[in-house]
Amino acid sequence: MKTKIFTIFFLFYFFHSWASQIDSLETQLKNLTDTARISPLIELCEIYLNNFPDKALKCGNEANELLKSHKISDSRLLKILSLLGMVHRNMGDYPNAMNFYLEEIACAEKMKDREMLAFGYQSLSDIYNCQNDFDQAIENIEKSLDIFEQMHHLQGVAFCYYTLGQISMNKKDYPHALEYHRNALELRKKLNDKNGIASSMMQIGITLQKQDKHTQALLYLREAQVHFEKNNDKKNLIQIWNKLATSYMFLNDLTQAEEMAIQSLNLAELSGIREFSRECTWILTQIHVKQKDFEGAYEFQSLYIAYNDSIQHQETNLQFEKMRSSFEKDKMKIEMQQQLWIRNSFIVGFVLVVIFFIIVLRNNQERKRTNNLLRYQKEEIQSKNEELNIKNQNITASITYAKRIQEAMLPFEEKIAEFLPEFFIFFRPRDIVSGDFYWFQNKNEKIIVAVADCTGHGVPGAFMSMVGNELLNEIVLEKNISEPNLILSELHKGIRYVLKQDVTENRDGMDVVILIIDKKNRIVEYAGAMRPLFFIHDDIVDERKPDRKGIGGFQVSAEQNFEKHIIEIPSQTVFYMFSDGYHDQLGGEAKRKMTNKRFKELLVEIHKKPMYEQKKNLIEFLEHWMGNQKQIDDITIFGIRI
Numbered sequence: 001m002k003t004k005i006f007t008i009f010f011l012f013y014f015f016h017s018w019a020s021q022i023d024s025l026e027t028q029l030k031n032l033t034d035t036a037r038i039s040p041l042i043e044l045c046e047i048y049l050n051n052f053p054d055k056a057l058k059c060g061n062e063a064n065e066l067l068k069s070h071k072i073s074d075s076r077l078l079k080i081l082s083l084l085g086m087v088h089r090n091m092g093d094y095p096n097a098m099n100f101y102l103e104e105i106a107c108a109e110k111m112k113d114r115e116m117l118a119f120g121y122q123s124l125s126d127i128y129n130c131q132n133d134f135d136q137a138i139e140n141i142e143k144s145l146d147i148f149e150q151m152h153h154l155q156g157v158a159f160c161y162y163t164l165g166q167i168s169m170n171k172k173d174y175p176h177a178l179e180y181h182r183n184a185l186e187l188r189k190k191l192n193d194k195n196g197i198a199s200s201m202m203q204i205g206i207t208l209q210k211q212d213k214h215t216q217a218l219l220y221l222r223e224a225q226v227h228f229e230k231n232n233d234k235k236n237l238i239q240i241w242n243k244l245a246t247s248y249m250f251l252n253d254l255t256q257a258e259e260m261a262i263q264s265l266n267l268a269e270l271s272g273i274r275e276f277s278r279e280c281t282w283i284l285t286q287i288h289v290k291q292k293d294f295e296g297a298y299e300f301q302s303l304y305i306a307y308n309d310s311i312q313h314q315e316t317n318l319q320f321e322k323m324r325s326s327f328e329k330d331k332m333k334i335e336m337q338q339q340l341w342i343r344n345s346f347i348v349g350f351v352l353v354v355i356f357f358i359i360v361l362r363n364n365q366e367r368k369r370t371n372n373l374l375r376y377q378k379e380e381i382q383s384k385n386e387e388l389n390i391k392n393q394n395i396t397a398s399i400t401y402a403k404r405i406q407e408a409m410l411p412f413e414e415k416i417a418e419f420l421p422e423f424f425i426f427f428r429p430r431d432i433v434s435g436d437f438y439w440f441q442n443k444n445e446k447i448i449v450a451v452a453d454c455t456g457h458g459v460p461g462a463f464m465s466m467v468g469n470e471l472l473n474e475i476v477l478e479k480n481i482s483e484p485n486l487i488l489s490e491l492h493k494g495i496r497y498v499l500k501q502d503v504t505e506n507r508d509g510m511d512v513v514i515l516i517i518d519k520k521n522r523i524v525e526y527a528g529a530m531r532p533l534f535f536i537h538d539d540i541v542d543e544r545k546p547d548r549k550g551i552g553g554f555q556v557s558a559e560q561n562f563e564k565h566i567i568e569i570p571s572q573t574v575f576y577m578f579s580d581g582y583h584d585q586l587g588g589e590a591k592r593k594m595t596n597k598r599f600k601e602l603l604v605e606i607h608k609k610p611m612y613e614q615k616k617n618l619i620e621f622l623e624h625w626m627g628n629q630k631q632i633d634d635i636t637i638f639g640i641r642i
Helices: 002-030 034-048 053-069 075-090 094-111 114-130 134-151 154-170 174-191 194-210 214-230 234-250 254-271 274-290 294-347 349-409 413-419 458-478 484-498 596-606 611-626
Strands: 423-428 436-443 446-454 509-518 523-529 533-537 540-544 565-568 573-578 635-641
Touching: 002 034, 034 053, 034 075, 053 075, 075 094, 075 114, 094 114, 094 349, 114 134, 114 154, 134 154, 154 174, 154 194, 174 194, 194 214, 194 234, 214 234, 234 254, 234 274, 254 274, 274 294, 274 458, 294 458, 349 458, 413 423, 413 436, 423 436, 423 611, 436 458, 436 635, 446 458, 446 573, 446 635, 458 484, 458 509, 484 509, 484 523, 509 573, 523 533, 533 596, 540 596, 596 611, 611 635
Parallel strands: none
Antiparallel strands: 423 635, 436 446, 446 509, 509 523, 523 565, 533 540, 533 573, 573 635
16 A cells, blocks of 8 residues: 555646656747747657657657758757657667667768767767677667777766666677676766766676675666655656565565566556566565465566567557558559549540540559559558568567576576586576476485476466476475375465466466485385476386376366375496476477487486586487477476486
8 A cells, every 4th residue: 555655646746747858848839939839849749758759759750840941050960860869769669779880970070070979979889789789789889989088078988988888788798798887887886876886886787686686786776776766857767666576576575576666567557568567467476375375466467478479469450450441442542543543534535535545644653652552552561571570689688588587497407416416407498488397405314306297388488487497496395295195285276276267267286206315224205296206226227107197287176185205225326317308309300399209219228428418419409309499398308317
């Protein structure tokens, strides 16, 4: 309740003060004509820049047309070219943004304005960075840095360091990103540039987040938050609240995480910035999973998927529909004109030959016009396809961010190595995020390991994997259940309860294999739901069959019993737990499945090798087997030597 009251109060205060400034400028414009309108239009363009890009574009275009129609070449022209580049950049229209920045650079060189020339190179670097062309991005920002250093322009030098930090972030070179952002922060503190200080603080916090240093990240993010709230910086507030929610979530302060995420979501929805709304709903999904509020998690995941679909399809579909409608209207207009000429040719019979000649000539002209129109429509479609590709890249980046969250939930291999010196994990999702997951715990001098294959791939599969991970933590760590068959029974009940499978048509589930290793007594306990266990000792291949029933899904009964297998380990033994992704992969000359038999033969061939070599051999064999075939399923193999 406090969060909602604060958000409403903040938004009321922000829009009241912001609207007053806009009203004043709009009133001025009503009483101004011609070139007198240029300066207020530039000022309005700058105000609208981060909040209402359509209005910013309208004001910027009018100012640009007035400047060029009167052949005015002064600092105002450079300013409006820069602003129009920013508007198109914020809208994701990188080709047009680049055109304005290149024009700004050319004009700055002609006017010998070195400061604006340096800013132009900075902006051009940012566009290349957004398109992952890091070489061009670095080349242009270094040109800008050279000019600013020669001018002793500390603010410009600071911004160059800031941009180099952003490029390093995109390259995932986090140590250098941190160094550049700290250099920028030091210069901005000397200049007492409060806005710049807040921006650098935020980027340092985000960089520390990428390195999983969330406690340190919070120190910087909170300082930036105070400044952005004081200055009503809506766009940066959406981002800073979003990033604060992420760090609070990783530090398990779920109350604060939820508060920050909801504030960010409310402001993002009010502002119509769907990309930030999508990020907020994904974070809120993770928070509710951690809170074991699976119903809330499911609701936010549905919102996340809806935002994804909306961002990917809505604007493109509207543009295609608009082009199609425009094309149909033009076509009808051409047909009506043709009919009119034919009718008139019959009325004016005494000049039949002349009229006939005119009709032929007119039809040729109309055909040319139609061809030109079709050519224009084709170019428009190609342009929209390029925009769609950029939007797909942004969606992929968001799902990649989701991958980091999923990877953070998986056990660290360093922790596993403390208890299992000889092991390997081959984990390869089919898509960016996975429906497979593996799980590990050491409890009461026993090692508990699980591999699970959830229904679906991509985002839906990843959601199921997070639910499964949280339920296993609850069963083993909170309920203290440590027998593999009982763990599977509890997991089955948990999945059915969370997904309400007694009262809905939901049939999602998972296939699971669980091992409990007692190294002291050299005993392994196994239970499997649709997933077998392979193990090899003294050159003998052995297998334990699973129960032919999965976890959740199509199982009608709310309770399921599973068989426990006890395996003694008289000599060195290698155990293999796996999902079905590897042996079901299509490939070979016949483009058929690898099969369990061929997979087992491969394990026999490599089982005596060191574990890291076994993983390498499995990867090499898979890639050779696949050839040019695509991966059809998520793949997980967990090998352990005892």
